[in-house]
Amino acid sequence: MLDDEGEASVFVNRDLVEPDTIIDEERIVGRDDQLESVVSFLKPTLQGNRPPNMLLYGPAGTGKSLIIGAVTQQIIELCQSKGERFGVVDINCQPINTLDQAVYELVQTVAQDVGREVGVPETGVSTKRKYRRLYELINEHYNSVIFILDEIDLLVGRRENDEPAYSKLLYQLSRASNTNEIEGRVSVAALTNDPKFMEDIDGRAESSFNPRDVYFPDYDANQLREILENRRDAFRQDALEDDVIPLVAAFAAQSHGDARKAIDLFRGAGDLADERGDEVVTEDHVRESQEEIDKDRSLKLVEGLTTQKKISLYATAAVAHHSNRTGSSVPSPVGFKVYQWVTNELDADQMTRETYVKYVKELSTYGLISTSRKSRGRGGGMYMEFTFTGDPEAMMTRIVDDTRLEGIAQQEELLSSVVNAQLKEFHEE
């Protein structure tokens, strides 16, 4: 039974190992160059000039949000001391499907920051009106503004063959001060995991956005170790066995040097010790916690997906699994063809190719799939290539537990021949 005294915990400040906690600058490790670049790009704001736009790119968990967040926070404070208002309008594009929704999200973010009504309905009015409301709020409340668009590459929009939504948004926002729609100074910082993001941008958007690049490489095990050392005070002084931090860092370094994963594992090991009533976190807690994370990740992922995302993932895994070719990477055009075949068989709705690619790319944030962009050679255009980090067949089995896909699973041979016919066609084109 619960009692008043409660169990002693290995943590004294668990917040420090929560991924969304904003940390002080002295806890930031190994990002001096990036900090310096972002500071130098944004400095003109303090001198009354317009800063350049920026593209912050690099793999997940490498500090992009952290660095831009830390620098803009300082600028807010410095501006405040001069009686000026610097607006930081930060949105994550991952859950947003259309340009219209993105603009609405921007209006909402500003309205909340300045304590005003949103002032436009979410649906039933034009995107233009939403832009107008956005500019109105900004002009009334900020002297200068930065838009931070996280996971920008996932804002693709819905219409096939149309300019992607991210391209339109970047175009509009980055020219809003030239057209005097925003009276103060404006800059746009786009954050992405995709190193070749700019290749997909429309020429018009490219020239108005025209960003300065800041690259965020993976952390190595030493840097991860230092990041964790700097948060050691999340735990009671004597609560960590010596090998815990190096082991957590080593596990995280294996999965692409992602600091978020390191912090999650660090916290997970502590939680496990607490659950068991152990006073000290040991290597065993770390190993078990890592196993739990691996198991949970794919299970939770599949459970939480919408049917459309399940079908997209299933079709992609089917290509990887049934491919007779060496290597199990999946070219997105082939994955999409198989996705179309599966949706036809199921008589389910069919999304556009862009949406299919967006869904599969989203899965890379869970570390189950890695993505890279490929060229088909001269004039052949670009496509994404997906590679599963684990076993694609296990993934298919998980998804089939969703009853609607059982019918497909029973036609394994047919599925396999569809996959290989599509792969053949793709490679011969």
Ligand SMILES: Nc1ncnc2c1ncn2[C@@H]1O[C@H](COP(=O)(O)OP(=O)(O)OP(=O)(O)O)[C@@H](O)[C@H]1O
């Ligand atoms: N250099 C660092 N020093 C200390 N902590 C860090 C560092 N880099 C990242 N972290 C921590 O790791 C977590 C993930 O970092 P962040 O959100 O900035 O990554 P990101 O590059 O924006 O990733 P994503 O592309 O997934 O959004 C955060 O909790 C952050 O505090």
